[in-house]
Amino acid sequence: MDGSTYSRGLEAPKRKPLLDHRQRSRLTAWVLGTLTVLFLLYQWLPIFTLSLLSFSGPTGGTTFPMNGVSLHWYRELWDASIMNDFKPPLGRSFVLALACAVTVCILSVASAQAMRGRFRGHNLFFYLILLGIMAPGLLVGFGFALLCRILGIETAWNTTAYLVHVSWALPFGFLTMLAIFNRFDPKLEEAALTLGANRWTAFRRITLPIVMPGVIGSLLFGFSLSYDEFARSMFTTGADITLPLAVMAQLDRQLTPELYAIGAATTFTSLLAIIGCSFALWGLRRAR
């Protein structure tokens, strides 16, 4: 290049660096790549170990060696004693998560659509919803428990816990919907409206199908965040507990491979939910 010859004429000849730019760039890539892979291993290894140990034999302990391979601890989980029967909590968690998912989905779509209306105070509204992410479960749960005591409300998994779970998952669904609406082209709606559709029809027939990925995303957030919630549930669930609470209670009593079995099972359920939603998204993209 012209520039380089020019500058070479002015400066004293520089010593060649040990590695040129491209080599150095490749070196950084390798270092960062190794770090990333190591971290991913670090992140996944405990989950794999937990799943592996859940298949240990009847005499298997809570760490290696496994003492045989069996479904003993899953069977134990299935015909559980009254003390640690995980089935009712599992059922409650599942129903609660479903209800939470549907509510979060509807509220997120409504709130994001409202944000598009740029009503007075929409900035304040945005922060109010974001507060749900910022406020930690410990404070929200504890505060809600105090509120219930003051008002004399009995806490239960299907009333108070439901209310609090939705407030936790709503911001995630809301942000997902906002992101989708940001990329949405209002001209499409405009076309429908010009062609004589009323606002509701245009929204239902044009807007909603286009933002469907966000709707599915908010369903997933609503389900998984409620299904896994511990801190908020701890204060607002009452006597009939949900699954994470049952897991923690069992951990306080004794750590057994049974706990690993339930852990592996719930993780697997969560993975299924994610895969299901991914397939739904993929199907949507294919259909278009």
Added chain:
Amino acid sequence: MSTIRARSPAAYWLALPATLWMMAAVVVPVGMIVWVSFWGGRAFSPDSPLTFDNYNRFFANRTYLGLVLETLRHTATMMAICGVLGYAIAYFLVVKVRSARWRTVLFLAFVIPFWTSALIRAIAWVPFLGVNGVINQMLLATGLAEKPVEVFLYSRTGISMAQVSLYTLMASGPVVYMLAQIPPALREAAMTLKAPPVTVFRRVIFPLTLPGVVIGQVLVFLNVMADFATVQTIGGNKIALLPNLVINFYEGAQHRAAAVVAVLLMLCMLAGVAAALRVVDIRRLGAT
């Protein structure tokens, strides 16, 4: 023209349910904590006189003050580790990975655990950390240690190890988002102007990702400050941080003391968020 008119009454009606929900489930409960923390007397009743006694009692206790400092120190450590790791991983995924397919695979491997239970992921560390745990077995097998190291389970080290795996994603996610928004032309321009790669990173790339870094740090800060579940799972009853104090007081029916600790936690968090907002204007994020 769109399916919602600017400043139309419809926008208010759409925003109303979410507003009421967040007020009832987040804002009012948090207000309750502040109120209860000033209650005098002994009975749990809203008629209690308001005093500073509860705060005086807390600050008179040296152990509690030490706990505040320890919690802050632990949180700062986590922010540093998760921040550096998270940035490195984000940079690798967005900048260094060229193939879109590999980027998706690695990114999914990174993100998916977020949709599974944090409680289960914390429990999954238990078989790793014990005296007979996986880490010790590996250390013994490779001859790196001659007898089992006891510092992992029921220790701050173990808690930190688990929390790094839980919260690095939170430090990384916003950085990924910001990095992906930087147009490649910007880097090329800087390179054409003969800036060495380190300078390009320091003067161009890093300042552009700073909002992401700060938001990530805020998320890690808020989550670690309030994470009592991991501390309880891995630390057993031997280690306690500020959030565990809230639980202990709550379970001992000392609501006023629990409220005082919760208010202190809240003040620390507000201070942290305020400091972060001085560095970046979160509202401008959407515009970039």
